[in-house]
Amino acid sequence: MALKKVDVLIIGSGHTGGMAAKILTEKGIACTMLDAGPMINWERDRTLKPVSTLPYRGFDAPGRLPHVFQSSEFSANQWIDEKVIPYNYPAGQQYNWVRVRSVGGRSPYWGRQSFRLSDYEFKCKDHDGFGENWPIDLKTLAPYYSRVEAIFRVEGAYDKLPQYPDGNFVEDKSPWSQAMQRFIAAGTKMGVPVTKPRSSLGTGGMAASINLLIPDAVATGKLTTIPNSIVRQITVDKSTGKADGAIFIDRHSHREMTIKARVVIVAAGTLETTRLLMISDICNGSGVLGHHLTDQIYGAGIAASVPEARNGKATRTITGGGALIPRFRNLDTKTPGFLRGYAVNVSASNGPVDARWFAEYGPALDKKMDEYSGSGFTTNIMGETLGHYENHVELNKQVVDAWGMPTLTIKTKYTDNEVNMAKDMVDTTAAMAEAAGFEVLAKNYQFNPPGYSIHEQGTARMNDDPKKGVVNQWNQSHDVKNLFVTDASVFPCAGWQNPTMTMCALAMRASEYLADQMKKGVV
Numbered sequence: 226m227a228l229k230k231v232d233v234l235i236i237g238s239g240h241t242g243g244m245a246a247k248i249l250t251e252k253g254i255a256c257t258m259l260d261a262g263p264m265i266n267w268e269r270d271r272t273l274k275p276v277s278t279l280p281y282r283g284f285d286a287p288g289r290l291p292h293v294f295q296s297s298e299f300s301a302n303q304w305i306d307e308k309v310i311p312y313n314y315p316a317g318q319q320y321n322w323v324r325v326r327s328v329g330g331r332s333p334y335w336g337r338q339s340f341r342l343s344d345y346e347f348k349c350k351d352h353d354g355f356g357e358n359w360p361i362d363l364k365t366l367a368p369y370y371s372r373v374e375a376i377f378r379v380e381g382a383y384d385k386l387p388q389y390p391d392g393n394f395v396e397d398k399s400p401w402s403q404a405m406q407r408f409i410a411a412g413t414k415m416g417v418p419v420t421k422p423r424s425s426l427g428t429g430g431m432a433a434s435i436n437l438l439i440p441d442a443v444a445t446g447k448l449t450t451i452p453n454s455i456v457r458q459i460t461v462d463k464s465t466g467k468a469d470g471a472i473f474i475d476r477h478s479h480r481e482m483t484i485k486a487r488v489v490i491v492a493a494g495t496l497e498t499t500r501l502l503m504i505s506d507i508c509n510g511s512g513v514l515g516h517h518l519t520d521q522i523y524g525a526g527i528a529a530s531v532p533e534a535r536n537g538k539a540t541r542t543i544t545g546g547g548a549l550i551p552r553f554r555n556l557d558t559k560t561p562g563f564l565r566g567y568a569v570n571v572s573a574s575n576g577p578v579d580a581r582w583f584a585e586y587g588p589a590l591d592k593k594m595d596e597y598s599g600s601g602f603t604t605n606i607m608g609e610t611l612g613h614y615e616n617h618v619e620l621n622k623q624v625v626d627a628w629g630m631p632t633l634t635i636k637t638k639y640t641d642n643e644v645n646m647a648k649d650m651v652d653t654t655a656a657m658a659e660a661a662g663f664e665v666l667a668k669n670y671q672f673n674p675p676g677y678s679i680h681e682q683g684t685a686r687m688n689d690d691p692k693k694g695v696v697n698q699w700n701q702s703h704d705v706k707n708l709f710v711t712d713a714s715v716f717p718c719a720g721w722q723n724p725t726m727t728m729c730a731l732a733m734r735a736s737e738y739l740a741d742q743m744k745k746g747v748v
């Protein structure tokens with residue numbers, strides 16, 4: 226069955242598909258959005274069931290989600306079942322691909338940490354010689370960041386650090402606890418900045434496409450959303466070389482349909498976008514499609530205790546609150562052992578402590594945990610990983626998903642750069658905690674496998690040279706001029722920053738460019 230030709234076809238309804246839909250429909254352009262997953266009923270679906278009623282008592286059903294460390298039985302249904310849409314990797318190269326398939330994509334579930342990239346990232350190659358620069362800089366993207374921050378209501382303090390650019394914030398004027406003040410003072414002596422974290426307040430605790438972006442598009446009367454529609458191929462008119470629509474499969478009936486479109490926007494999330502472009506056999510004139518896969522390392526850090534807060538004495542004045550150490554390595558000086566840098570999530574908790582921080586067993590452990598309760602202090606790394614060409618994905622035609630689509634083989638591994646970076650972070654934050662008068666209980670140099678941060682990027686990177694990049698600075702395919710990619714596959718480097726603000730700012734900029742080009746009749 227064929228549907229009538231649409232102006233803009235958007236594939237994916239997460240943060241970036243939602244942003245494209247909002248911007249384009251508000252400019253009067255009709256959009257049709259296909260998403261592979263179902264519509265979710267947020268109010269109904271987020272009701273927590275008592276753990277005693279769950280068959281696996283909070284643990285996952287075995288086998289469904291071996292790589293989603295973030296999953297528990299409470300959240301198991303939000304993630305993609307790895308048996309239904311499998312992927313694989315070579316022995317010894319574990320990759321944790323964390324995916325969501327429902328209208329809104331990952332946007333209802335993200336942690337909402339919201340950062341701008343700085344020119345240390347946009348002009349990374351100029352700074353240290355590795356990889357490629359972005360074809361844009363902070364000045365170019367700043368006006369879009371400001372508008373995105375207003376939509377998402379990003380809370381933050383103004384720190385005036387070039388590596389941590391300020392934005393359009395709901396100002397965070399909350400006081401620091403005494404423990405945090407001591408940690409900040411220790412950092413100042415060591416040249417390590419400790420700042421307020423930045424995150425999207427959104428509305429009602431949610432900052433998703435389904436509450437902040439898609440409703441605005443729906444209100445224009447110009448958006449048609451078709452859930453349960455798995456795009457299996459983007460089609461190209463051979464006579465023009467332009468995309469002319471897509472073939473999609475109904476998730477339930479497996480019935481195949483075609484849709485014709487003047488413009489196609491691919492916003493399926495980095496690796497699904499890459500898979501779809503590869504299956505469609507388009508957009509790879511550069512030879513870099515699928516390569517330079519990157520993300521951030523997570524997991525390494527320390528656990529400490531604030532002595533004054535032990536034995537039931539914790540108050541919010543003494544301890545508590547969060548902080549962020551933005552990148553401070555390899556800015557004006559060169560740190561031996563690794564390129565780029567890391568940020569650190571810092572947390573002082575008034576709650577119970579983790580049994581894994583102590584060497585005791587039995588009653589001695591119980592006693593220790595009672596004593597230390599309310600005094601916990603942790604640091605966690607967010608470290609930039611390097612997008613080597615060798616870190617890549619390939620189509621695996623031997624293994625298909627439940628709808629007959631070839632799956633991905635992911636071949637990526639971390640190097641000494643990440644190992645040395647994690648060591649530097651653990652040793653530095655342990656020294657800061659000790660200087661602040663805390664007891665360091667555990668140092669964890671081990672970080673999680675690639676993919677775990679859920680910030681996969683780089684496999685359809687942006688470069689103004691068609692030999693080096695899949696899209697240009699407007700997120701427009703070099704090869705297929707009426708095809709735009711809006712997700713983080715276009716990032717030339719990862720930075721230490723969580724990527725979603727940058728993705729949304731780019732999607733906004735690309736959509737405005739596209740609207741202009743459509744008006745002029747160029748696209």
Ligand SMILES: Cc1cc2nc3c(=O)[nH]c(=O)nc-3n(C[C@H](O)[C@H](O)[C@H](O)COP(=O)(O)OP(=O)(O)OC[C@H]3O[C@@H](n4cnc5c(N)ncnc54)[C@H](O)[C@@H]3O)c2cc1C
Binds near residue numbers: 242335456
């Ligand atoms: C638990 C968690 C915490 C996070 N914390 C943060 C954070 O603090 N800060 C931050 O910046 N980022 C964070 N992220 C990452 C953030 O959620 C993502 O960067 C962002 O939401 C990705 O948006 P997207 O538009 O690229 O794609 P997605 O949200 O992945 O949406 C893609 C959509 O495309 C659809 N799709 C895929 N394939 C097809 C197909 N073939 N046909 C049709 N539709 C298709 C999917 O169903 C999905 O709905 C977090 C993510 C998670 C899950």
